[in-house]
Amino acid sequence: MGGYAGGYVGSGGGGESRTITPHVASSASNSLQPLPHPALDLILVIAVPPGPGSPVASVHTGATAQLKIRVIRNTLDFVLGQLGHRDRLSLVTFEVGPGGRVRKSPFLCPGRKEGRRRLQSFVDGILGPEEGEDKRVAEDTFLVRNANEEKTDVVTAVNHGLDVVLQRKQKNSVSGMILVSDAADSTRRAQMDLVLARAEAANVPIHSFGYGRSHDPASLWLISNHTSGTYTFVKDWYDLRDCLAGCLGGMMSIGLLNMKLHMKIVDANRFRIRKVSGGPTSIVAQDGKDVHVEVGELRFGERKEMLIELELDNNLDIARMNNMGVAATNGSGNGHGMHDVMQSRNGGMMNATDAFVARMGLDISGDSPNLMDGVMDRMIDEVPVFEVDGSFFDPAVAKQVNRLAHPVLLTVTLMPITNRPQQNQQPPVSDAMIVRRRMELLASDMVTRALVLVSRKNYSQAQRILAETTRILHTVLQNVSQSLPPPSRAGGNPMGARNRKEVLIFSAVRALQAMLHDLQLLTDALDENVEMFAHDQRNFGAQQAMILRDQKSWSKRSAVERLFWTVDNSIELVGRSVDWVGRE
Structure with missing residues (x-):
């Protein structure tokens, strides 16, 4: 006999509501002070079009390259304006191709005059192909000397960023790397294995952003997935600043680091843990009595939900x-x-x-x-199932907590035998929260499998997987919708007062509808044009699959992204980005 126990780990709030407060501003946000947050070490790695005198043959026209340069400069200006006096920033830019130039700055503090001057000099030194040699400085102090025949790609740039991380003599509580790439070239497996090993040693999450439709998402997705980061597809060039603002706000919202959970079965005669699914890495003991879960970072406003499958032996x-x-x-x-x-x-x-x-x-x-x-x-008997203990590091006070003051105990209430349901009564339905989370994990897994099949040009099998997943989600949506209360409740106002069960049902319906919408987009794109799917919807599907699995998003562009865009500073910084006045 088996069952599911659903649980979530949350920081702040913890309720079922996922409402986002709209940002309201009456003027530009350029003069606003940085948000309060733990000290941050940020490495920002960005691919740029080849500049004047570059040995790399540009695939961009002059107007296209200049537009990208302007967007990148405005984005970096915004990032500099949001960092405080304790934060440190390292910038790395690279040109993709043989002999592509790499520029790198050490960790500098934007909150100090000298650090701000050097970082601003770095940003001003990002030149387009039509700006001419007259704007280049005589000697670029940030230029990295490489062999001319060496090919520069995403792995090269990430290695330079990891050099900055591994060589630092002191570090702030929170560290993170942001990788922005529009490179279409795939990376060799040997190079990728090396950079993944170095990233694991650095213990820094890498949040990657695929810039434009022509980039190859495989290497970005692999790097982010290996380092517990995120992958975001920036389809519209002008969305780059807003997406990076959301990610930067997520780093500023980190409340706990290195969080680890330990679950132990209390009644070993009746229960054992079979499987833990959803999000963080988990290790289940062979006897099923203990589970260790590596949660990692936890942000204010964020929830991480895990499904724990238990086996009952009565x-x-x-x-x-x-x-x-x-x-x-x-x-x-x-x-x-x-x-x-x-x-x-x-x-x-x-x-x-x-x-x-x-x-x-x-x-x-x-x-x-x-x-x-x-x-x-x-x-009425109350049977203890398992208890949860944990350890974490609090970056705000630089304190390590090795165990919770009061471990959380999960119990199951056994009702009297005389209260068993009669034959004419309907069997109890699963909890809406558990149904929603199971469907999120199913959709994430199936979309990922479909994308792998597309990369292998097995389009028919990918279409069958997407169609079957859509059918399953549609059936579940119909079953869950039957539990919805009539519209006459709460005076006909859908936003009126409702109990917790109704709120969870509405949340599950919204999530299922959002997933069905994305699956329909992927299915239609695969049916219409396979070549366009590889350059557009493939990247979108890779992003949505990771969001559904990790329950983390940095923007509100799609319905699924809006569901998981709940981190408080992320919402605030995106609002500031919208009101930011960039350079012309």
């Missing part, structure tokens, strides 16, 4: 009830009969309540004539 209880009935009938002349009944299958003793009932000669199954007035029939 054969011991059934056998014990039968033995207790035999012992009550035959008596216990030598005293051994009751002692044998009180022994559990693995040699352990009963709990105090069961032992008392056995000594009194009562049968808690409800069939014993010794029960007076049905008192035992009306008893």
